[in-house]
Amino acid sequence: MLGAFIDIPRCGRTLKVLDQRGLKDWNGEVEAYNFIPFGRGRRSCPGAGLANRVMGLALATLIQCFEWERISEEEVDLTEGTGLIMPKVKPLEAMCKARECMLNVLSKL
Ligand code: HEM
Secondary structure, three states: OOEEEEEOOOOOOEEEEEEOOEEEEOOOOOOOOOOOOOOOHHHOOOOHHHHHHHHHHHHHHHHHHEEEEEOOOOOOOOOEOOOOOOOEOOOOOEEEEEOHHHHHHHOOO
């Protein structure tokens, strides 16, 4: 495979691969990711397993150990910007406060 990219039409996502014979739909079995965050093939990221576990733990910690609030009454603007990593047009600003019952856990991290 020479390269791969995701074609994202308005609805649905299709993984395309570019090989010596041209561009075609990906028919492989590795469909775990829609956005190939860790690359593919022999030089793909060897830290993917670790990164996936750490990201899950980090997200779970943020949700379980903190109270989150908007900075104003205004709804959070979820408009997507352009770019490879789906940035928000307006970066998120939020307030968080450690949950008292989790201080013991947090102090041990
Ligand atoms: C969210 C976290 C991470 C992302 C999104 C990520 C993504 C990537 C990508 C896209 C590549 C290039 C793959 C390619 O060239 O096709 C790469 C390479 C690599 N990553 Fe990661 N990575 C992450 C975390 C980690 C971690 C935690 C480690 C090590 C503990 C690591 C070690 C490496 C190494 C050594 C390479 C070079 C592999 C090579 O060139 O053979 N990465 N990573």
